[in-house]
Amino acid sequence: MLTPAKRHLEDLPADHPCAGCKVRDKAVCGVLDCADLTSFKSLGRTVRLSSGQVLFHEGDPVSRVFTLTTGTLKLYNLLADGRCHVAGFVSPGDFLGISMDDEHVFSAEAVEASQLCWFPRTRFDGFVEDHSPMERELYRMAAHELASAHQQMMLLGRKTAIERLATFLIVLAGRAAGTSDSVGTMVQLPMSRSDIADYLGLTKETVSRVLSSFRRDHLIRLCSVHQIEILELRRLELLAASGA
Amino acid sequence: MLTPAKRHLEDLPADHPCAGCKVRDKAVCGVLDCADLTSFKSLGRTVRLSSGQVLFHEGDPVSRVFTLTTGTLKLYNLLADGRCHVAGFVSPGDFLGISMDDEHVFSAEAVEASQLCWFPRTRFDGFVEDHSPMERELYRMAAHELASAHQQMMLLGRKTAIERLATFLIVLAGRAAGTSDSVGTMVQLPMSRSDIADYLGLTKETVSRVLSSFRRDHLIRLCSVHQIEILELRRLELLAASGA
DNA sequence: CGTTCGATTGAGCTTTCTCAAGCACAGTGG
DNA sequence: CCACTGTGCTTGAGAAAGCTCAATCGAACG
Structure with a gap:
């Protein structure tokens, strides 16, 4: 191929x-x-x-x-x-x-x-x-990936659409916080809504709807299609955990 | 704790x-x-x-x-x-x-x-x-687990209840085929329906219903609650792949 | 300025879930 | 040996979450 x-x-x-x-x-x-x-x-x-x-x-x-x-x-x-x-x-x-x-x-x-x-x-x-320590390091990285995979399986198997997107945004925000090109609570979403949907086990329409509902509830601001600002991380974290 | x-x-x-x-x-x-x-x-x-x-x-x-x-x-x-x-x-x-x-x-x-x-x-x-080769072996095992984890994520995110159960039975049958205490197409299900449901991202009722539908279609035989016989592996594999 | 493609929004539908009732079987005690 | 009981399994009916299909919107680009 x-x-x-x-x-x-x-x-x-x-x-x-x-x-x-x-x-x-x-x-x-x-x-x-x-x-x-x-x-x-x-x-x-x-x-x-x-x-x-x-x-x-x-x-x-x-x-x-x-x-x-x-x-x-x-x-x-x-x-x-x-x-x-x-x-x-x-x-x-x-x-x-x-x-x-x-x-x-x-x-x-x-x-x-x-x-x-x-x-x-x-x-x-x-x-x-x-570089033999690299072998151990590869193992460590694989183990780390496995742990995230299991969290993702919990998400896919048991979480609601709202919880999935809240979790997704929080993880992205956390990752962005560690890099230089992030200002506070700005999160880049370079991928399409379909890509997010395929990642979270939803449809692109549901992704769109849930993001809109977050916007209506003033949890996030949609600066552009590919950039959002997190306004209320705390409430988003509550949503991610229990969907309430 | x-x-x-x-x-x-x-x-x-x-x-x-x-x-x-x-x-x-x-x-x-x-x-x-x-x-x-x-x-x-x-x-x-x-x-x-x-x-x-x-x-x-x-x-x-x-x-x-x-x-x-x-x-x-x-x-x-x-x-x-x-x-x-x-x-x-x-x-x-x-x-x-x-x-x-x-x-x-x-x-x-x-x-x-x-x-x-x-x-x-x-x-x-x-x-x-x-035993330094063991390090490499642990890495290999982790990589292998990671691969199964990704297949499970596809299952949880994108497959229907019928496809999930069909996949589950096929995997169990394949594993059983490698061990001594299996006769052909007999599969042990030592876990409860709830456990299967929590593994496949469904409810115990849906698990029960789908297994019953497989029985009605003569794909499997429920010898007991914890033991089933696979009657039509081929058709089950078709179901697992496309749900058709 | 028009075109295009992805995002959004809406309406109705399907799958699966929830809740509830009945069933089967294993273990227990009379 | 058999009724009793508890637990988990099965089945049914209605509800809900999310999907499908379709229309509209809006930004990017030629």
Whole structure:
């Protein structure tokens, strides 16, 4: 399964330095000689995707490891009849393509203009072998992801639409609070309403309706379609927990 | 949070050999000197739980590592208002309590009479340190769990009740086919309908209704409440994929 | 300025849930 | 050995949450 996005990868200017790469997860730097990791990353080449472009498809061979430098990707799976589940969104600093499998278990698509840097998977594997604490770190990261996955399953299996969106906004707000380009309670929603719906197990109409109800209740302000301000985090947290 | 089940643990006959322990996941044995692991496990002590007894609660400190020898446990989380999500069921041979966290992220409760053997967590950590391939193996296991978690999220977010139950039965049938105590298409359901519902994001009534509809359509036979025979695996697989 | 595509809003419908009653079976005591 | 009882399972009827289909709105872009 050769994708357009993959051909796109080959078209890169060779040896583009990957200055923008940064490691989101501080713990990775903690266990490694940070200089090692940075120098390793500087070996990467960049790839640019415009909104809607697919980086790889579910089932494609895993031949590269990526880190996202700017933009946002969605990771998703499709059922035979077209129903979609978005497994998660990739933010700058996140890794992509680190896997024990030989095939990607997701498709990855840019939801806005994005830039990544990549290395051959073999080189990454070699890097891990040369830096044994990295193995433990990978395990730690997988365990962490597993914990979030279980919270998401609780959300999908047992929470109401209102609780799902409240939870979603709170998590985004919490993540944004840790980055530089956030002013207080401003939250970016680069993805479409459909993407949010597929992530939360709802329809785009329900997402729209619930966000509108939050707006009517003065919990949030819709600055634009892709940017909202959280006005009442406290009440939103109450909604996320119990839906009351 | 000290649980009755924990007091129960201390009441064990000391130095009970743990002959029944077996490693479900062959890959673990593959990377280790199998004798090492077996001898390690023989250091364990056994604990018996009757149906409904709790082994540990969410938030309890992780002080022990378990392997289940007989029976079935459920791992679950509760919301403040009592809504329950069952994260998974533990079968003989499965590990329990292996974690990078200091606190359990689930509660664990026996859904039928069960027997486990356990070791102090510190001893297990030491064992892992002495057997470095084990680290990689733990990572592999976490990655594998993560993959199933994502399939479960697709199920919870996008599949119908019929598809969920069909998927559930097929997975159980596939697992049973790998063990000795299964005759063809017989599937054990040791857990209650409520447990299945909390696992699939449904209500016990819906579980009951869908199983009844499968029976009416001659897809399964309800030998007893906790044992069903799969009559038409093929059609069940079609249902699981597309609900048609 | 018109077009297009996603977001929003509305109306009716479907699936699943809730509440409630009846059923089956295992364990208990007469 | 059999009625009694409790618990969990099944089934039914009505309600509700969220979905589907459809119309409108609005911002971005040529």
